[in-house]
Amino acid sequence: MYGLYRGFHPTLTIADADLLKTILISDFHLFANRAKLNTYDSLWNENVFNAPDVHWKRIRTIVSPSFSSGKLRAMQRLMGDCVQKLVDYFEKTASGDGIFSPKEVMAGYTIDVIASTSFATETNANGTDSHGNSFVRNGLALFRMNPLKILSFLLMPRWVNDLFGVRIQFPDPPFRFFEKLAREIVKQRKEALNSKTQQSSSKNDFVQLLMNASVGEGELKDGDYSKLTANADNDVEITESLSEATSSKKPSSKQKLSDLEVIGQSVFFLIAGFETSSSVLHHIIFELALHEDVQERLSEDLQNSLKRFGGDTSSAEYFDTVMNGVPYLEAVVKEGLRKYPPLTRVERRCAVDGYKLGDTGITLEKDQHIEVPLWAVHHCEEYYPEPEAFKPERFLPENKHLLVQHAYMPFGMGPKNCLGTRFAYQEIKLCLAQVVSRFRFSATVDTPPVELSYKKSTLLLNSLPFTVRVSKRAF
Helix, strand or coil: CEEEEECCEEEEECCCHHHHHHHHHHCHHHCCECCCCCCCCCCCCCCCCCCCHHHHHHHHHHHHHHHCHHHHHCCHHHHHHHHHHHHHHHHHHHCCCCEECHHHHHHHHHHHHHHHHHHCCCCCCCCCCHHHCHHHHHHHHCCCCCHHHHHHHHHCCHHHHHHCCCCCCCCHHHHHHHHHHHHHHHHHHHHHHHCCCCCHHHCCCHHHHHHHCEEEHHHHHCCCHHHHCCCCCCHHHHHHHHHHHHHCCCHHHEEECCHHHHHHHHHHHHHHHHHHHHHHHHHHHHHHHHCHHHHHHHHHHHHHHHHHHCCCCCCHHHHHHHHHCCHHHHHHHHHHHHHCCCECCEEEECCCCCEEECCCCEEECCCCEEEECHHHHHCCCCCCCCCCCCCHHHHCHHHHHHCCCCCCCECECCCCCCCCHHHHHHHHHHHHHHHHHHEEEEECCCCCCCCCCECCCCCECCECCCCEEEEECCC
């Protein structure tokens, strides 16, 4: 633990797994909010990430069933089409010199996934005419942030930010592009529904799922926050049971998202799902290029597990095998998330005066900030011996007993962790299953020999561009 001031706010950084469990899970009701934003935008302040207190719980409760295993499984074909575009790109690249930038290419893949699953929009971000696509162009521009704007967003009081027009940390033009796109999609879906053409009901993207989502008022009053925790292991039970619990309610007792809330969540899902999954994938590609033994074992396990499908990636059995039937794939993904958590830290805010922090002798006051250094926890030698080494074996089933509970949180922990955890695992695994079984990655003269360099002054683990070489595998 250590303390510092972020602007005028005293902030306590805690990396102890037991204390983090207390703050993020056991006493979550006292730490449900993040830091107050020094800016206001109706879309950014009111989404499921930033909304405070009861408003957050309302949105999270209504949105959670949209991330059920059944809803995500239905997106298998959409994600599969995006994977095929990536495979086509690697086929073409491997026929040439084979050199490519994993950061750029994996960003292209995740843009394709977000476009199809969230906005029912088809893109080909790694295609030859990709930069002519406004969705791709604005998606890439969204994370070209101005450091001075970030500093003002974090530290300046709201009246200063209002004076200079700082309302979000992202560049305004691409953010407003996606706001306008989401507004137009919602408008078209409502018009289609009102005209009784029922076109909207056939859509399977997140915009439509959010428009359809509803829960009973009793769920909103339920004080059991644990129902709202989502992760790859229990997301099925939580979201499905929440949906079932509300399906029998009378229509009059249902609560739905407003149009503005649907638009806000849609734009947020784009932002949350694009850069984070891209980051995980290109970091894993980097490690596979440096560790031939890991790459060959993963490729062999994938080929042995998937060869019976004969290239058919659309079946339910294929999906189940990729998601749950290749332990080494699971281990590689989890080790990638351990060593390279997409967010370097998350934060919470104490809701009461006089909170006793375990047996530390520290007393927290109301609105005290707590920061959770995800990267530091994942690189702590006490929790992970040889933390800088890429060792997927840590997460194999036979080594589960060696892991320290509550010291692994790439998507946060507790009721306010990332709602899209299972979506991210699905997107990453479906990609790696095809790519690593078909192609081999190796270092180039421009590949960092040991570790990557990163952009500073950002909460995202944003590495500087690098190259690797891709070649076709012989079958």
